Amino acid sequence: MRFKPLIQILVSLGLVALPSLALANQNAVSGHPLAVVGFGDSLMSGFELPVQDSFTAQLEKALKDKGVNVTIANAGVAGETTTDGLSRLEWSIPDGTDLVILEFGANDALRGISPQISEKNLADIIEKLKQRNVQVILAGMLAPPNMGGDYEKKFNAIFPRLAAKYNVPLYPFFMEGVATEKSLQLEDGMHPNAKGVAKMVEGFMPVIEKAIAESSIATGAAQ
Numbered sequence: 001m002r003f004k005p006l007i008q009i010l011v012s013l014g015l016v017a018l019p020s021l022a023l024a025n026q027n028a029v030s031g032h033p034l035a036v037v038g039f040g041d042s043l044m045s046g047f048e049l050p051v052q053d054s055f056t057a058q059l060e061k062a063l064k065d066k067g068v069n070v071t072i073a074n075a076g077v078a079g080e081t082t083t084d085g086l087s088r089l090e091w092s093i094p095d096g097t098d099l100v101i102l103e104f105g106a107n108d109a110l111r112g113i114s115p116q117i118s119e120k121n122l123a124d125i126i127e128k129l130k131q132r133n134v135q136v137i138l139a140g141m142l143a144p145p146n147m148g149g150d151y152e153k154k155f156n157a158i159f160p161r162l163a164a165k166y167n168v169p170l171y172p173f174f175m176e177g178v179a180t181e182k183s184l185q186l187e188d189g190m191h192p193n194a195k196g197v198a199k200m201v202e203g204f205m206p207v208i209e210k211a212i213a214e215s216s217i218a219t220g221a222a223q
Contacts, residue, residue: 034070034212036060037093039085040103040139043174044076046197048186053194058201059208068212081107082121089125097134099211102126103174105141105158112147115154119162126166137211138163139174139204169211176203 038044038056046054051074060072075092077084082104085092093100102125108118122138129136140159143152163170175192177199178184184196192200 032069034068034099035097036070036072036099036101037075037097038072038101038103039075039089039092040101041076041080041085041107042078042191043106044101044103045074045078046076047078047191049194049197053197055197055200058197059204062201062205063208066209076103079107080104081111081113082118082125083113086121086124089128093129093132093134097132099135099137099208100129101137101139101208102129103139103141105155109141109143109147109151109155112151115151115158118155119158122158122162123165126162126168130166135211136166136168137208138168138170140170140172141175142173142179169207171204171207174200174204176200 038059044055046057051057054074054076056072056074056076060070063070063072073094077088085104102122104122104125105118108115126136126138138159140163141155143155145152147155159170159172162168173179178192178196181196181199182189184192184199186193
């Protein structure tokens with residue numbers, strides 16, 4: 001029964017790290033920041049937003065504010081499909097990357113690309129990253145309703161199936177809380193504004209914090 005108070009004392013003295021900050025403390029000692037890459041399309045790149053308002057920039061700041069020694073590179077390119085992402089994977093993810101936030105699919109759905117093609121491309125990307133000992137968080141996407149029920153069902157199933165198959169963390173819908181809120185979108189009604197990105201980061205934070213705390217990166221197993 002004395003365990004909990006003891007832990008609280010040690011944490012307050014900085015002698016024991018909370019699980020979500022384990023990697024932050026390790027990085028502070030090593031001096032080597034966690035190297036993360038946001039790999040995706042315009043939702044990742046920060047379409048028509050100042051650099052500091054992009055998803056990667058806001059996420060990096062949010063993590064640093066919690067004491068995590070991290071750098072998040074922006075490898076988002078507007079208009080890209082999963083096919084485009086696969087074709088530039090090798091030069092978009094540099095050596096030394098610890099973690100990739102994989103976000104593709106919106107343009108596939110808008111163009112009506114076969115869900116089988118999208119799934120195969122994403123699977124290839126995940127496999128290639130795993131071969132390089134790069135950890136992955138999969139950011140899910142939902143098909144627009146105007147694509148029809150059959151397409152929507154097949155497309156929406158891609159992301160949970162891949163997450164289960166490859167045992168990677170899944171954030172089910174990258175635009176959660178933003179897709180239906182006009183006040184959080186640009187005038188085009190498709191892309192988030194700065195406040196919308198902040199909402200996305202808020203939703204995504206628990207996923208990346210858990211991935212950092214539970215992953216092999218935190219133990220130094222990944223290169």
